[in-house]
Amino acid sequence: MNFVKIKDLKVKYPESENYSLQIDELEIDEGETVLVTGKSGSGKSTFANVINGVIPKLLEADVKGKIEIFSQDISPLSVHDISLLVGTLLQDPDSQILNYFVRDEIAFPLENLAFPKEEIMKRVQEASEWVGITHLLDRETFTLSGGEKQRVVLASILAIDPKGLILDEPTSSLDSKGTKDVLERIKGLRKGKSVILVEHKVSKVIDFVDRILVIEQGKIIYNLKPSDALKMSEELEKLGIETPTKLPKVEKRKGEKTLYLSVEVKTKKGKKLVDVETYLNAGEITAIMGINGSGKSTLLKAISGLLSKDLLFEGKITIGNKDLTRVNLKERGKYIAYLPQDVDLLFIKRSVEDEIRYSMKLRGIKDEKLLEDLLTKFSLLGVRKNDPFLISVGQKRRTAIASILASGVKVILLDEPTTGQDWYHRKILGEDLKKLDNHVIVVVTHDPRFAYLFADRVLVLYEGKIVLDGTPDEVLPLAVKYGVVTKEEVENELPVD
Numbered sequence: 001m002n003f004v005k006i007k008d009l010k011v012k013y014p015e016s017e018n019y020s021l022q023i024d025e026l027e028i029d030e031g032e033t034v035l036v037t038g039k040s041g042s043g044k045s046t047f048a049n050v051i052n053g054v055i056p057k058l059l060e061a062d063v064k065g066k067i068e069i070f071s072q073d074i075s076p077l078s079v080h081d082i083s084l085l086v087g088t089l090l091q092d093p094d095s096q097i098l099n100y101f102v103r104d105e106i107a108f109p110l111e112n113l114a115f116p117k118e119e120i121m122k123r124v125q126e127a128s129e130w131v132g133i134t135h136l137l138d139r140e141t142f143t144l145s146g147g148e149k150q151r152v153v154l155a156s157i158l159a160i161d162p163k164g165l166i167l168d169e170p171t172s173s174l175d176s177k178g179t180k181d182v183l184e185r186i187k188g189l190r191k192g193k194s195v196i197l198v199e200h201k202v203s204k205v206i207d208f209v210d211r212i213l214v215i216e217q218g219k220i221i222y223n224l225k226p227s228d229a230l231k232m233s234e235e236l237e238k239l240g241i242e243t244p245t246k247l248p249k250v251e252k253r254k255g256e257k258t259l260y261l262s263v264e265v266k267t268k269k270g271k272k273l274v275d276v277e278t279y280l281n282a283g284e285i286t287a288i289m290g291i292n293g294s295g296k297s298t299l300l301k302a303i304s305g306l307l308s309k310d311l312l313f314e315g316k317i318t319i320g321n322k323d324l325t326r327v328n329l330k331e332r333g334k335y336i337a338y339l340p341q342d343v344d345l346l347f348i349k350r351s352v353e354d355e356i357r358y359s360m361k362l363r364g365i366k367d368e369k370l371l372e373d374l375l376t377k378f379s380l381l382g383v384r385k386n387d388p389f390l391i392s393v394g395q396k397r398r399t400a401i402a403s404i405l406a407s408g409v410k411v412i413l414l415d416e417p418t419t420g421q422d423w424y425h426r427k428i429l430g431e432d433l434k435k436l437d438n439h440v441i442v443v444v445t446h447d448p449r450f451a452y453l454f455a456d457r458v459l460v461l462y463e464g465k466i467v468l469d470g471t472p473d474e475v476l477p478l479a480v481k482y483g484v485v486t487k488e489e490v491e492n493e494l495p496v497d
C-alpha cells in the first residue's frame with residue numbers, strides 16, 4: 001500500500017501569481033522514511049501542509065489534483081480525521097500548543113479520542129520518556145523554552161501513535177545532543193511507520209532515510225536514493241543544502257568592550273535561571289550556546305528588558321556611560337534590538353517592504369536605497385509586497401533581521417536566527433552580520449557550524465551560568481561536555497588538531 005499518493009497536484013496561495021507547489025506524480029510507500037529538503041521558501045512546508053490537509057482546510061489556498069493517504073482520498077476528510085492517519089509536527093511548536101499544562105497537552109488528543117484513562121496515562125508516560133521530557137510534565141506550557149516546547153509537541157503526536165508522521169523540522173530548536181537523540185528515536189521508529197521528514201540537517205539523517213526529495217521552486221527536482229545524493233554533494237551545495245564537509249580555518253576578531261552585563265534572573269519561587277557577569281564587545285559576533293533550557297533566551301530577554309513579569313531581575317546593564325538598567329523599553333530600544341524566536345511577534349505592517357520602511361522611520365530616516373539593499377541582500381525582492389505573516393518561516397526571519405538592521409541600533413540580540421534556515425541562508429546571515437563591524441552582535445544558536453565560521457567568541461551557558469568563554473576553536477571542542485556540540489561534529493567538521 002502507498003503511504004502517500006499524489007497526482008496532478010497544484011497549490012497556489014491567494015494573491016500569489018505562481019504555484020507554490022506542483023507535483024505531477026508521487027508515490028511514497030508504506031513504511032518508507034522520506035527526507036524532504038530544499039532552500040528556504042522552496043515549498044517544503046507547503047508540501048507537508050497539503051498532505052495533512054491544513055492547506056486548504058485551515059490555511060486558504062487553491063488546491064487542484066488528488067492526494068491519497070493510505071489509499072483514502074483526503075479531500076472529504078477533516079483535518080482531525082487526517083491527523084489520525086498522519087500526525088504532523090508543525091515547524092512552529094507555539095502554534096500547536098493549546099493547553100496550560102504539559103501533561104494535559106499530551107493527554108488532550110487522547111481524551112478527544114475517548115481512550116480509557118489508564119491507557120492515556122500509560123501513553124503520556126511512554127511518549128514523554130521517549131522524547132526526554134518526563135521532568136516537564138507538571139510545568140505550565142508557556143514557561144517552556146523553545147526546545148522544550150518542540151519536544152512536548154513531538155510527544156503529543158507520538159502518543160496518538162498514528163501510522164504516518166510528517167515531521168517539519170523536528171530538531172530545528174534542539175541542541176546538538178537533543179538533535180542526535182531525537183533523530184536516533186525517529187530512526188528507531190522506522191519499523192512499521194511511514195515518515196515524511198522535512199530537515200535541513202541532511203548529513204545527520206542521510207544514513208537512515210530511504211529516499212530524498214529535493215524541492216526547488218515548488219517542484220520536486222530530485223528524487224534520490226541516499227547513496228546517489230552523496231555522490232552529488234556539489235549540486236546539492238548549490239541548492240543551499242548542507243552536505244558534510246570539514247570547515248576551513250577562520251581568523252577571529254577582537255572587539256571593544258561595550259556592553260557591561262551583570263544579570264541575575266530568578267523565578268518567584270527563588271529558582272535561579274540566569275547568573276551572568278561579562279562584557280560584550282562591539283566589532284565581534286558573540287555566539288551564546290547551551291543545551292535547551294540553559295537560560296539563553298532568558299538572558300537575552302533580561303538584557304532587552306522583555307523578561308516575563310513572573311520573573312525577577314537583579315543586576316546592572318550599561319553601554320559606555322549610559323546606564324540602561326532601569327530605563328523604560330522605548331529608551332532601551334534605541335540602543336538594543338531583540339529578535340525573538342517567534343518573529344511573528346514583531347510584525348506590524350502589511351508588507352515586507354513597509355515593515356523595513358517602518359523601522360527606518362522610527363529612527364527618522366527615509367532611505368529607499370538602503371531598503372533595496374536590504375531586500376536584495378536578504379533575498380526578499382520576490383516577496384517585498386507580501387504580507388509578512390504569509391511567507392515562509394525563513395523569509396519571515398530574514399524580514400525581521402532586515403528590519404532590525406534598518407532601525408540603526410547598536411546592540412543586536414538574535415535568538416536562534418538560524419533555526420529552520422538552509423545552509424545557504426545561514427551563510428548569508430553570518431556574512432552580513434560580519435559586515436556590521438561596530439555593532440555588538442549576539443547570536444543564540446544551536447548550530448556549531450554557524451558558530452565556528454562566524455562567531456568571534458563563544459559563550460557556553462549551563463544552568464544559567466557561563467561555563468566556557470573563548471574563541472570557537474578554544475570553546476567548541478570542550479563544549480562536547482555540555483551537550484552543545486557532538487564529538488562527531490568536532491571530529492568530522494571542525495579543523496581542530
Ligand SMILES: Nc1ncnc2c1ncn2[C@@H]1O[C@H](COP(=O)(O)OP(=O)(O)OP(=O)(O)O)[C@@H](O)[C@H]1O
Pocket residue numbers: 013014016020038039040041042043044045046047059091383389390391392393394395420421422
Ligand atoms: N500563507 C501563505 N500565503 C501566501 N504565500 C505563502 C504562504 N505560505 C507560504 N507562501 C509562499 O510559498 C512559497 C513556499 O513556502 P514554504 O513555506 O512551503 O517554503 P519552505 O520550503 O517550507 O521554506 P522554509 O525552509 O523557509 O520554511 C514561498 O514563496 C512562500 O512565500
Ligand SMILES: Nc1ncnc2c1ncn2[C@@H]1O[C@H](COP(=O)(O)OP(=O)(O)OP(=O)(O)O)[C@@H](O)[C@H]1O
Pocket residue numbers: 143144145146147148173175267273290291292293294295296297298299308310311
Ligand atoms: N516564567 C518561567 N517560569 C519558570 N521557569 C521558566 C520561565 N521561563 C523560563 N523558564 C525555564 O528557564 C529555563 C531557561 O529557559 P530559556 O528559554 O532561557 O532556555 P534556552 O536556553 O533559551 O532554551 P532553548 O534552547 O530550548 O530555547 C528553562 O528550563 C525554562 O523552562
